[in-house]
Amino acid sequence: MTGNRQSGRVATTQVPFLNAPPAQARAGTSTPACKDHACQPHLAIILTSPLSVVWFRGQIGKLREAGFRVSLISSPGPLTQEAQAEGAEVIAVPMERGIAPFRDLVSLWRLWRTLRRTRPDIINVGTPKAGLLGGIAARLASLRGRIYTIHGLRFETASGFTRTLLRWTERIACHNAQYVRCVSPSVRERAIQFGVLEPEKAYVIGAGSTNGIDCDHYQAAKNRSHGLRLALGIPSSAKVVGFVGRFTRDKGINDLYNAYYRLRCSLPDLHLLLVGCFEDLDPIDPGIRNQLQSDKNVHFAGLVLDTAPYYHVMDVLAFPTHREGLGLVSLEAQAAGVPVVATNATGAVDSLLEEITGKLVPVCDEEALAAALLELLADPEKRLRMGRAGANWVRRQFQRDIIWDALLQDYRRILREESDNRVAQSSVFGRMKSVFGRIRRPYRTAQCGNVPVPTSLCSRKPH
Numbered sequence: 001m002t003g004n005r006q007s008g009r010v011a012t013t014q015v016p017f018l019n020a021p022p023a024q025a026r027a028g029t030s031t032p033a034c035k036d037h038a039c040q041p042h043l044a045i046i047l048t049s050p051l052s053v054v055w056f057r058g059q060i061g062k063l064r065e066a067g068f069r070v071s072l073i074s075s076p077g078p079l080t081q082e083a084q085a086e087g088a089e090v091i092a093v094p095m096e097r098g099i100a101p102f103r104d105l106v107s108l109w110r111l112w113r114t115l116r117r118t119r120p121d122i123i124n125v126g127t128p129k130a131g132l133l134g135g136i137a138a139r140l141a142s143l144r145g146r147i148y149t150i151h152g153l154r155f156e157t158a159s160g161f162t163r164t165l166l167r168w169t170e171r172i173a174c175h176n177a178q179y180v181r182c183v184s185p186s187v188r189e190r191a192i193q194f195g196v197l198e199p200e201k202a203y204v205i206g207a208g209s210t211n212g213i214d215c216d217h218y219q220a221a222k223n224r225s226h227g228l229r230l231a232l233g234i235p236s237s238a239k240v241v242g243f244v245g246r247f248t249r250d251k252g253i254n255d256l257y258n259a260y261y262r263l264r265c266s267l268p269d270l271h272l273l274l275v276g277c278f279e280d281l282d283p284i285d286p287g288i289r290n291q292l293q294s295d296k297n298v299h300f301a302g303l304v305l306d307t308a309p310y311y312h313v314m315d316v317l318a319f320p321t322h323r324e325g326l327g328l329v330s331l332e333a334q335a336a337g338v339p340v341v342a343t344n345a346t347g348a349v350d351s352l353l354e355e356i357t358g359k360l361v362p363v364c365d366e367e368a369l370a371a372a373l374l375e376l377l378a379d380p381e382k383r384l385r386m387g388r389a390g391a392n393w394v395r396r397q398f399q400r401d402i403i404w405d406a407l408l409q410d411y412r413r414i415l416r417e418e419s420d421n422r423v424a425q426s427s428v429f430g431r432m433k434s435v436f437g438r439i440r441r442p443y444r445t446a447q448c449g450n451v452p453v454p455t456s457l458c459s460r461k462p463h
Helices: 050-056 059-065 080-085 101-118 128-140 160-176 185-193 215-224 228-232 253-266 286-294 328-335 366-377 380-398 400-420 428-436
Strands: 042-046 069-074 089-092 122-126 146-150 179-182 202-204 240-244 271-275 298-302 316-319 340-343 358-361 445-448 451-454
Touching: 042 101, 050 059, 050 069, 050 080, 059 069, 059 400, 069 080, 069 101, 080 089, 101 128, 122 128, 122 400, 128 146, 128 160, 146 160, 146 185, 179 185, 185 202, 215 328, 215 380, 240 253, 240 328, 253 271, 253 286, 253 366, 286 298, 316 328, 316 366, 328 340, 328 380, 340 366, 358 366, 366 380, 380 400
Parallel strands: 042 069, 042 122, 069 089, 122 146, 146 179, 179 202, 240 271, 240 316, 271 298, 316 340, 340 358
Antiparallel strands: 445 451
């Protein structure tokens, strides 16, 4: 997958939301900025973990300004206060991230009761567990406007029965959604290739992402990074390879340590900065964990809410992931002017421009990872050139205002579509049967400009 990234790929449906005229919310009327819940379109966002609230920072406030009432349904946690501060109604429904059949049934019942009570106009479910349970609950509650956002494909790195189970749950989640947003072109392509998703349902907002990147924030964070090296115990003259994310096997921590160990032979003053924390789910090898924790040149920043200043401590970001939705940390590093070495895994390939803003290496190839890191560490001019190119590219393609505007147009488009397609609801038995029934292909393709897209994503009324 290195080299020409487009070869052998399915063409991604890019919906030209940004060039669309101002959308109308219901029956051709503008979305009112109204404090009365009765006149506000109601969007419910369902997440498994409150940690995923970071995907919606700033976006909730933008939707509220546009006249939407927003509810956040998630397991309880301190980060939900951020959504509440932006004007969202927070509803706690505990959900397990792992497989827990009995607790999952309890969560499904609670979600169904919550959705029956609140009756949102649009439901956006994200993460695999919320996608499965939230999608089923919304369908059983006879709600339309069901969106499933695919943030990644967990089954890609699973094996055996777990892989089969995760693949089927993903397929059911996509089946119960009317609209499937994919956070990157390669996620869309892989989901179609694996047979979990119908091409007519799937689309990508712009170049990808769920919330975009606040480029100004990552650029300005350089001023807050002064003294951070000293606080971390890193000499001012040392070369630093950085990593941001969960310390798990599928994030490539095993591969990163082995590549770092290779580099120490030729760069004894090399330091490794790890921003994040270890997790019990998908843990790394115990021996490698002990070596990381005992190495004086490895520095742990812990779980931090704002990673922006830490990128400015790094010379290169290592992103050795085995699977991804979209490499947000890769985009963040580039926004800060830091080049990236990433794997050619799903989602990661969309997060940089090969040989322009960074380098791609094969998944699990420690030798290639070490060679690419060494190439950039040894060439300051190339790092500077790639850093500048990355900052410009991320600003053009992923600046959060661009993504927010596209998302807002998408929500308005779905409101129009659903107001034009109100149909009689089936019986409770019929709805239960359809949840697990044969996956049909109810979406026709149409022309939206010169791009073929699902009818459900094109307004049936002329603009």
